[in-house]
Amino acid sequence: MSLHPRIEQVTERIRKRSEKSRRAYLDGIDAANRQGPHRARLSCGNLAHAFAACGPTDKGRLRADVAPNLGIVTAYNDMLSAHQPFEHYPERVRRLARELGGTAQVAGGVPAMCDGVTQGRPGMELSLFSRDVIAQATAVSLSHDMFDAALYLGVCDKIVPGLLIGALAFGHLPAVFVPAGPMTPGIPNKEKAAVRERYAAGEATREELLQAESDSYHAPGTCTFYGTANSNQVLLEAMGLQLPGTSFVNPDTPLRDALTDASVERALRITALGSDYRPIGQLIDERAIVNAMAALMATGGSTNHTIHWVAVARAAGLGLTWDDIDQISQTVPLLARVYPNGEADVNRFAAAGGTAFVFRELLDAGLMHDLPTIVPGGMRAFCDEPRIEAGKLTYSPGVAQSADREVTRGVAEAFEAQGGLRLLRGNLGRALIKTSAVKPEYRTIEAPAVVVDDPKTLNKLHAAGALPQDFVAVVRYQGPKANGMPELHSLAPLLGLLQNQGRRVALVTDGRLSGASGKIPAAIHVTPEASAGGAIAKLREGDIVRLDAEAGTLEALVDPAEWKSRTAAPNTAPAGYDLGRNLFGFSRAKVSPADQGALSISCGPPSPEGGDWDYDAEYELGHDAAAAAAPHEAVDA
Template structure:
C-alpha cells in the first residue's frame, strides 16, 4: 500500500484528539454495560420464561441452557418499500442458519420504515429526518430485553440505516452486522427519467405519461438503482466494517444474496463473546473507520444526507466529526465513479464494473484509507478488496481481487479520476455554513452571483414557476425548511423547475435551510444552511433583489448587503403551518431539534444553545412538567 495521505492522517488524528474525552466516556460506558448487564446472565427465571415462551422446544432448550449465542434481529420489513420487501423471509433464513451452528436467533423488534420517494413533496416528508432518531429509539426498545449476544440489522433506506446504527451504538458492547437486500434490476435510463421529469414540469407530457416513466424506473423489489441515500448507506456500512465484503449491491433473490445472508450469521456468531473472537461494535466503529466511510462517500459522490447522518452516528459513538473535517477530506479524495445523478450509470452498472472491491483497491493504493481498523471479517481492509463468489456447495468465499474496472466510464482508477476532489464541499460566509454537492454540477454552473428570489415554502416556488417568474438570473432562497422549523424535508420537487430555467441559459442556484439529499443534481444547491431561519439565521433577513454569491470553487456563500442595512432589518417569521398527517405529533421534536451541522436530530437538547445557533426562536430554559406539556401540545 502507498504511504498514508497526509491530509487524511491529519484529519483523523485531529478527530481523535478532539473526541478524546467523550470517546473515552463512551467506551467506558460500553465496558461497564457488558460487565454489569451481560446478555441474559442477569435475567431472572421469570424474565427468561417470558422471552422463550413462544419458542419451539429445540430453541427453548438451547436458550435456557445459555451456552450458545442468541442473535437479535432488528428488521425494517414492510411490503410497501421496494427495498425492504425482500426482508420478509430473512428472519426464518437467519434462524435456520443460526441453528446450523448450534445457536438461536429471535426478532428483537421492528422499526418504522418510511419512503422518501413516496413522501417527496408531500406533508409526510416533514417526518422524514426525525424518523432517523425514532428508528434509533425503536432499535433500543427491541434490544433492551437484553436477550442477545449479537445483533443483526435488516435495513436499507434513507433514515433507517443511520437510525439503526445510532441505536446499535448504544448497545456497542455487543457485536453487530448489517445485512442488505440489494438493488432492483435496472429500469429506464436515468437520463431519460430526468428529461421526462422536466418535460412534465413544463407541461409537455401529462400525468399518465409521467407515471409510466416513473413506473419503468421503480418497478420491482429491491433498492432504487440511482445513487441516492439508500445506496450510499450500503457503501458506508461496508466502509465501516459492518457489512460482509462486496455484499452491498448483490441483487435480491439470487443464490449469492442468500449465501451472503447465511455467511453474515456465521461471521456474527464467531465474534460474539461465546465465539472465537469477541469483537464488540465499539471496536469496529471508531474515528478511523468513520473517516474511511467519509472517504468512500466522497470518492463516489454520495448523498448529502450523510453530512447530517455521519455527524449524528459519530456523536453516538462518542466522536466529534464536523463539516470542516469532511470538507478537508474532500480536498484530497478523487471522484472515482459516475453513477446517477453524477453520471448516467446506475448502481448495477457500478457493481458490474468492479464495485466495492475495485473501489477499495484504488483508495487503498492511493493511501486514502486508515488501515489499522477492525471489522466483522477481522483486522485491516485487505479482505474488502476481494469479490464474493459462490462455492460449489452453495456457500460464499472471497478469493479473487478485482484489478481492473470493467467500465472506466463508470468506475475509474485513482490515477485517472473524474475529478481530483470529492463530491461534497462546505460553503461559508455571513449566511453561516452550508453543504453543496458538486459532483453532478458542471464547472460553469459552480459560481452564481445573482439577485435573490425569496420563498417561504417549496409550494411558493412552484407557484412562481407556473407564473413564469423563475426565468431570469436568480438565486432561489427557500427558507423555514430546517429541523426546528418543519423537520427539514427534502425539496426535490424544485429541481426540475430550476433545471428548466438553467437549460434556458439563466444562471440559477438554490439556497435553503432544507435538504436535497442523494438525488441532488445539475443545479447548484447550497443546502442545510445553518443557522436556519427559524433560529435567527441571516437567511431569515434575505429580501427579494438582494445580491447573493455562491462560489463552490472557493467555498463562499455570502449575502452582499451592507451590514448596517442587515442590522436594521427585522427577522422574518415562519408562516403558519397545517399540522396534518401526523405532523402535530412531532411538535415537541421540532422544539428540541439540533442545528443541521450537529446532525439535525433531537437527542442533545443542549446543542440548541451552541455556537451553531443564531438567535433562537425560544431560548432553551428549564421547564416545569406543565410547561413542557404545553410546549408539546402547541
C-alpha cells in the first residue's frame, strides 16, 4: 500500500528542514569512506599497541588488515538485571568472529545506571545526563580507528539512546545492536502496582512491598513492563538496527544464543571490506526516525523517547520536533496493550504477535516506511519471526492475526484510533501526555493547583491531610537546567491511590515520568521549564489548571492581565551538590530544552544558522486542516 499522506508529509517536512545539516553529516561519512578502512592508516606503533594482547590468530589477521575487526561497546554490569547477561557476550563474539575469519575486540565500556534503583534518590538527577556521558564514552571506545563495524551491547533507558548517538558520531561504521532479552514473567504488573498503592495508603508493610517487588523483578533480563528499556528495543527494530525478532527472546535460551551469533555474522558481512557495506549513518535517515516514532505510537511506548529520539535524530543531522511526533501520534492507531497501558507484559506481547505483527500491520496500512536495514529484505524482513529448527536459526512469517486480541490488534480493529502520546499547548507552554495509559474518563481535568518544588512535599501534604479533594499537582523546577530532569515515578503510587478513591487528580511538571508510569493524567516535560523562565513558575497555589488531553491543551485559567503581570516564583527545593551531582553542574548550565533533546553535548552538525530547530509555526500552518480530517481517512479508503 502507498504511504499514508500524513506520514509522507511529516517525513518530507523533516527532510526539507534538515537538508543542510544532513548533507554536512553525509559528507563526513563520504570523507571517511574515501580514506578506506581506518586501521590501514595506523602507524606500526599504533597497531602494535592495539593488538599486543591478542592471540596469534587474531594478531596475524590484524597485522594483515584483510579481515574485518569488530569493536564491541558494552554496557555490562551485573547490578542491572537487563545487562547481567552481557557478561559472557564478548567471549562468545570473539570466538565466533574468529571461526568466521574475522576478529573482535572489546572497544570499551559505557556506564549503565538503573532508574529503578535511583527512583526518588539523588542519583536520579544524574540519570538523563548519563545518556550524553554514554555517547561520549562510545566515541572514546571507537576513537582508536581499529574497527570495521561495531556491536553495541545495551538495553536500558538512557543506555541505548546514548550508544546510538555515539554510533552515529562514527556514521561510516556499520552498527548492529545486540539485546539480551526480557526476564521471564513474575507476578502480574497490576498486582505489583496494587501493593505499591496499598503501601502508600499505609495498608501494606515494607516487607510485603519488598516481596512484591522481588517477585516482579526476579531474574536476569529486562524488566517485563513496557517502559523505556523495552521501548528501546522496539524502536531499534523499527529502524532496522538489530536483527528481526531479537527484542523479546529470554536470556540464556538457544534462540537467544542463535540470534547473538547471527548478529556477529551479520556485522562481519556489512563492513566496507565486503560487497554489502551498510554504514549506520546512511541507514538512519528521516524515514528511519519516522518509523521509530510510528512504532512508539502504535505500541504505546515510553514518553522518554520524545526527548531521546529528538537527540538521536540530531546526531544524524536531522531535525525532529514534538510537532512531528504529535502528528505521527494522531495518525498511527494504538495496536498494543502492554503494561502500563494494559495488563500484559512483554513476554505476552511477543506471544501475541509482537513486533512482527505490529510492523506488518503498519507497513500494510502505509504507516511505516519500507527501507534498507542491516539485513536484506528491508523492513519486510522484520515481519518474520525467528525460530530454531533442526538446531539452526530460521525465520518464518509472523502471525497473520493477533494471537491474543487483549494484547495486540490490527489497524482495522485498533484499541484506539490514535497513538499513545499527545502534545499539549497553552499558556503554560508545551508538554506531553501518555494518553494510552489513561482511561478516557480521566483525560480531562479542571482543578486547583497544589504547587511544590520538591516531590517529597506532596507526600507530606497527603500525610497531613492537607490536599484538596480534587487537585492538579504542579511539581516545578524539575527540568534539565534545574536538577537534571529526574523521573518522578515515586509520585505514581500516591496519585494512583487518590484516583482509586474517586478523587480527580493530575500531575503537571517540567520533570519526567518513568516509562512504567500510567493511569493518572500527567502533563510532563513542560517546556520552557521553570528554571528557564517558563510559565509553570508563575503558577500559584489554588490557581485553576485545565488539562485536556483530547483537545491537546494545558492552561492556567487565570485572568490574562494578572497572568501577564506575574513573575516567576523562586525555587524553594534544596540544592543538591553531593553524591556526584556537583560533577554535572556544567551539564545543567549548558543543557538544551527538553523539546530539543535535553542535550548537554554537541551532537551532529550544527542546525540551521547555528541555532535550534523550532518549527512550531511551520507545523501550525497546516495543523488545523490535518486535525480536522479523520485519523485514518486514507487507510479506511
